Amino acid sequence: MIEALRSAMDVKLADDPSVIVFGEDVGYFGGVFRCTAGLQASHGEERVFDTPINESAIVGMAVGMAAQGMRPCVEIQFADYVFPAYDQITQEAARLRHRSNGQFTCPLVVRMPTGGGIFGGQTHSQSPEALFTHVAGLKVVIPSTPHDAKGLLIAAIEDPDPVIFLEPKRIYNGPFRGDHSGKSTPWSAHPAGEVPEGHYVIPLGQAEVRRGGADVTVLAYGTMVHVAEAAVAEAGVDAEIIDLRSLLPLDLDTIRTSVQKTGRCVVVHEATRTGGFGGELIAEVQEACFWHLRAPLIRVAGWDAPYPHAQEWDYFPSPARIARALCKVMED
Amino acid sequence: MIEALRSAMDVKLADDPSVIVFGEDVGYFGGVFRCTAGLQASHGEERVFDTPINESAIVGMAVGMAAQGMRPCVEIQFADYVFPAYDQITQEAARLRHRSNGQFTCPLVVRMPTGGGIFGGQTHSQSPEALFTHVAGLKVVIPSTPHDAKGLLIAAIEDPDPVIFLEPKRIYNGPFRGDHSGKSTPWSAHPAGEVPEGHYVIPLGQAEVRRGGADVTVLAYGTMVHVAEAAVAEAGVDAEIIDLRSLLPLDLDTIRTSVQKTGRCVVVHEATRTGGFGGELIAEVQEACFWHLRAPLIRVAGWDAPYPHAQEWDYFPSPARIARALCKVMED
Amino acid sequence: MTAKLAFPHPPARPDQPPDFSNIVVPPAGSLPVPPLDLEARDARALAVGLVRVLDDAGRAVGPWADGIADLTGDDLRLGLRDMLRMRAVDRRMLNAQRQGKTSFYLQCTGEEAIGCGFQRQLEQGDMNFPTYRQQTLLIAADYPLEALMGQLYSNEMDPLQGRQLPIMHSARDYGFFSISGNLGTQYVQAVGWAMACALRGNGKIAAGWIGDGATASGDFHSALLSASVYLPPVVLNVVNNQWAISTYTGVAVGKSETYAARALGYGIPALRVDGNDYLAVVAVSRWAVARARLGHGPVLIEWFTYRAAAHSTSDDPTAYRPKDEALAWPLGDPVQRLKAHLIARGEWSEARHVQAEAEILDEVIAVQKTVEAHGTFVDPKPISPAEIFRGVYADLPPHLRRQRQEMGY
Amino acid sequence: MTAKLAFPHPPARPDQPPDFSNIVVPPAGSLPVPPLDLEARDARALAVGLVRVLDDAGRAVGPWADGIADLTGDDLRLGLRDMLRMRAVDRRMLNAQRQGKTSFYLQCTGEEAIGCGFQRQLEQGDMNFPTYRQQTLLIAADYPLEALMGQLYSNEMDPLQGRQLPIMHSARDYGFFSISGNLGTQYVQAVGWAMACALRGNGKIAAGWIGDGATASGDFHSALLSASVYLPPVVLNVVNNQWAISTYTGVAVGKSETYAARALGYGIPALRVDGNDYLAVVAVSRWAVARARLGHGPVLIEWFTYRAAAHSTSDDPTAYRPKDEALAWPLGDPVQRLKAHLIARGEWSEARHVQAEAEILDEVIAVQKTVEAHGTFVDPKPISPAEIFRGVYADLPPHLRRQRQEMGY
């Protein structure tokens, strides 16, 4: 997925002089996850550069640039470190178009590695998507494969509005199905690991059915798409797995169609349960599909506690936990 | 409600030397909403003082003090300005007890005026509760009457953990039932406007049934409790109105009992709908009451747009909108 | 001896006489004009001193005066008119708020010279990132009063269609960035904008604006730091009007000698300037704008002034400072000082001044009447509720379409 | 000429020879010891200079040396042992990480003098707010190695019961605040803690710690500003080790002359100190701690040093700096320099040094064995999963009780 993201930025840096890339360690070194490796060398320091460790400055500078018509694509080193920039993102970037009645706009992408599964402890594991989906004016995107990652990132950079682009770091190097040994296969062995060269776009706001099924709908995104696949195999139920890809705007049509068919739904995310995006999904789904439902909608999510270090696998939603939830809704 | 809040701080400043109060303009002047008026004069400048305009510093200093065993009760001038402190609140205060395994704790209260209805535009009207209810380690409280405000604030100051204390500014001076002339009656004319002197506590985590009813449950908090009362009168349905008072922890027992009885539920809040606390409530309620439900759970909330200035009454959830929702769930 | 906390206090509170004895007012003309490529280490005298051009007799003196010797009587009369127009607009709008015609207002009384003098040194395409107290920038950019008042009344002439608080203007074509209510945030955005100017090589510059109180915000630091690292063409203005609502400037300046001196710590050269001296404002602004435009990097200017009016229509300053403190302000009133200078130059008279004031008032009232004819804030629903949904995104996503339908539009 | 952005660059990249010719190393002993009530305006020479005590011959010279003339051979040998112990622990733990016994590690090689020398000047009850690279403070506070390693192995000896990353210690009784992974946040918390000390009059002080890179964070400013306003008893330490992961210190310092000089802008006196000179560290720390404790307010110290090792076990510095840059560092190695001084004083010898190293290594290995017997990180589920829920709040709220039950506990 790293190469896919890099390729997306490379394509946009080459085809649009207003695109620029910056963040902590992204310049000469190419980012602690290497997503921008080589981009400074090929596009020059004026297009790809290092910043001081001040996330508010990173986004604040980007807002000023975007308002003038540039298209900054900035990196926050870990999603856990986005909070100093939370004011700039939610109060400034998100509202600039609206509050200026279109005089100024903010075509800005904030990339950040998100989620757990890497023994990163509480400051390298958080999943803050719900803190952005509540903010009108933002778009929130999270890919689950290299193929999507590239197409979605190009779409995000080309989008006229600010996009929060969450990168599930656990699957940077390969799909992770929740194996507690921590092992994962490389992307090269996965069909969606293949990434076309050059320019292509996956439109924001469209979910993807990863697995068709008749009995229960699983809503997931990022790493959890793969963990859900393992869980479905483990539970042996005929589940339909929907990879949301874009949380805001949300592809409610695809979700509705599925749940009206299956009558059951399990929502999975890594973020803490209370106030997570799962609540929003359930509220929408029950409203849209109430008369089709055969069982309560349930969530499998991170526990409402700081993300622990040593107890990682007790915290991270496992295939077993998801499988239990699948069996539970099938009982009703 | 202002006097009630002031009285709560006054009581605690007097009975506990570790309590201290600070924030922008709260010292000599007594706060732009006058909540701390007179407190510096009676308790001294070391206990009640002005700070620079840096919300991160306000909360950061408070975290350092609280860790040593003091009990800071700080004011953020408007909830819209809490975001510079979002990192200190969510990444520091919320997790200090857990991450230090109890070596350090963070008994800290962050008070802030919240919500709309005062023609404050997008930077004096927001309702950010859902951005805190997603954060493990925080408590989130919002009173709807002076009586509750004092008891809850004393409980918050005495709580061993960090509490976000949201003050619905629209009802600082009297209950507001959504009248578009902007008029409200004074608290003196309301039964819960009476505030006992001295020390009393309303425990955090307990909801209050404001109106008993058989047909539908309305979940509301803050200003919306009063608007919901007006709506119920307007709709002429026998609704049970629950004032949540504490969003985190949530009194699910009271809610469950009610919805299992009524089979219907409308959730009301001022915050933008998508990703708001309403989603969480609906997810919990449908899970807990699924087999009792007779209609989809629905939300009446702020639109997913920046809070407008001139179109305030088109944005603010009105009694008419809530009444429509009540009628709609009654149809099913 | 053990440690005790310090709490900064203003020199006087309501029950006391005004006291500005702590403020040192150096003679006009005593500071030099530094080279455009001034370095921070050579700027100390300028940062802790006070650049002044007009002396007590209303004469323009010293090297900074020499730098603007080309200004004609017309130029200066234009400046005076800008300030008078500003003051007239402020007074009328304050009254309009008192009459309920707008929800909120906020004056810049006493600070008129700063924005008026600065703006006239900018070019088309330069961009200010103002606070809510820089309506002077709009006035001196000849922003149509119709648009300004339209916004105050949230009627159909409002360029922002009711979205924003009355005073939170946005006027891209007039070099005026959309104001945010959140303090500090825009200071670093100004740096970003200036970086974009340099990256595109378009020859334009940005100007950041911040109040003394808001220099405490984290993004004041973000701005100074990024300006110090990338050296973009930005002029960073601090308007030190001694107060932040009820809070004395000492609570924001702490032990720093001046706000200008704080910038020196970032290696950014800085000057402290008499903000009530229109000529000093013009001279220093011209220097700073030229410096930025020529690529010598950022500079910070602390404009030393006094907030003569209340913070806003929600504020009553007699609760926290002496009633007549403004009168005691040692740097006087900017309008009176420029007027005195023009008269001393033989370019103006008391009579012409009275006449100009009357003309300007007439003009402002005329516009006001026209704009009010389109409705004021007291009218219910002046603008379509559907405006709420327009422009949240470039295109309306499905969930907003559903919500707009639910609303009935 | 139009504006162009500047991008700070390190003097050398991997394909180039190390180059520290830009670093001015003044002779040891050349700067004075200021009075404890030093004001920022008088601190410039100290803030842009470099306080050094040990000269090239290993002699302690100058006025700062006089201030610690009471230090005995035993005191200095203790300092040397602290540093040697630190280095041994770092090496063993790095190896343990390589063997998969812990998930992550991070050394402080080259920076040992700073925390070791500073900590020995504190009293019981004083509180450090450290970053992840100040394990020296624990070592010099005689924090049991069992606890330190227990946390690294996340086994039952871990005082934090697996909650935190290996290196994010918390040791209240040893004056070591719980480390946060978020940079900068704790600097202002240190100021708050110090304010609490002053408000309670307990005679204790706080010490904030931050890396050069993290001085860019907003809360560096929050801290300096609040310290400048309330003047609490706090020592603000900046460890300038020239790098922030791959980012050259120039990207954080910008046009500021030094990090110490930045503090002067806040009216906070500051000193820049040779952080590889144990005697300079002890002398300046003692002075600063005394200053704070006696109520003279905040002070900032920039410790000038070099991060000799990788940023962490996740980092490979050969990708961004010359491989042998550490060897070229002009201020040498702190262990070697103190050793040379002790030998020059006749208090130490090569043989005793070798012996001490061996003893310390034995001790560290012995503890390591004991701790490893309780399990290392490779053991699955070393600690009860129910620990996840304990301490989120003082009491377990209903929703967490439900979740714990769902988990099966």
Ligand SMILES: Cc1ncc(C[n+]2csc(CCOP(=O)(O)OP(=O)(O)O)c2C)c(N)n1
């Ligand atoms: C982040 C933030 N915190 C608090 C406020 C509330 N507030 C509005 S104006 C003001 C005072 C600002 O003072 P100053 O910067 O000196 O500007 P002045 O009003 O004097 O022009 C405050 C505290 C705000 N708008 N934003």
Ligand SMILES: Cc1ncc(C[n+]2csc(CCOP(=O)(O)OP(=O)(O)O)c2C)c(N)n1
């Ligand atoms: C707010 C925040 N942003 C980014 C990071 C990621 N990060 C961890 S260490 C580091 C470099 C810090 O460098 P410096 O402050 O110089 O300390 P050093 O590692 O050199 O001791 C970065 C960017 C973080 N931990 N917190």
Ligand SMILES: [Mg+2]
């Ligand atoms: Mg001010």
Ligand SMILES: [Mg+2]
């Ligand atoms: Mg460093």
